[in-house]
Amino acid sequence: MKRVDSNPGRATGYNLPMGTLISVFTTFVLLCGLAALAQEKKPPEKLVLQAKTGNVTFDHTAHAKREKNDCKACHDKLFKQDAKAPLNYKAGMHKPAETAKTSCGACHRAGGSAFGTVGNCANSKCHVKSAAKG
Numbered sequence: 001m002k003r004v005d006s007n008p009g010r011a012t013g014y015n016l017p018m019g020t021l022i023s024v025f026t027t028f029v030l031l032c033g034l035a036a037l038a039q040e041k042k043p044p045e046k047l048v049l050q051a052k053t054g055n056v057t058f059d060h061t062a063h064a065k066r067e068k069n070d071c072k073a074c075h076d077k078l079f080k081q082d083a084k085a086p087l088n089y090k091a092g093m094h095k096p097a098e099t100a101k102t103s104c105g106a107c108h109r110a111g112g113s114a115f116g117t118v119g120n121c122a123n124s125k126c127h128v129k130s131a132a133k134g
């Protein structure tokens with residue numbers, strides 16, 4: 001008998017936490033939005049790209065400046081605003097990217113707005129072997 005009486009109480013008991021859940025969820029969504037905005041406002045100065053042939057320092061500030069701070073020159077068509085996202089540039093000694101005019105190869109290629117990879121492997125423009133490693 002007592003168990004039957006407690007059932008209506010349970011039903012109303014569900015309604016209150018639901019409101020709480022909705023406001024918690026709304027707060028969460030708002031915070032995610034703020035975090036995304038904050039990230040967009042903080043472009044990196046430099047990114048060190050790891051490579052066996054010697055790491056490459058991508059000067060983000062210099063690159064943005066040369067594009068007159070037009071972020072759309074690269075984002076998000078060529079690159080995500082996420083340093084952990086793959087660049088899709090390494091494969092095939094950069095030739096596929098240069099041919100398809102994607103990733104760094106959108107500019108860095110023969111006939112592009114910047115020097116291509118051919119003939120630039122050994123002049124320290126890109127890959128730099130650390131002195132310690134020899």
Ligand code: HEC
Binds near residue numbers: 043
């Ligand atoms: C010449 C191309 C280029 C231009 C112009 C450029 N970026 Fe980037 N940006 C990159 C690359 C490359 C990455 C790294 C992407 C990757 O690793 O996949 C990056 C990454 C980022 C990141 C992510 C950093 C992190 O720590 O995850 C932010 C934020 C960013 N850029 C903001 C901007 C803003 C704001 C502008 C305009 C003022 C801008 N970028 C202009 C190439 C560019």
Ligand code: HEC
Binds near residue numbers: 057062067
């Ligand atoms: C929107 C066009 C554009 C894209 C995309 C781009 N670059 Fe550049 N980059 C340039 C220009 C322009 C220069 C200056 C060329 C010169 O001085 O002859 C440059 C110069 C450089 C230099 C020489 C150092 C410096 O910053 O002056 C390096 C290294 C370099 N880029 C690496 C990269 C890498 C790695 C990527 C891809 C993650 C990339 N770039 C993508 C336009 C671009």
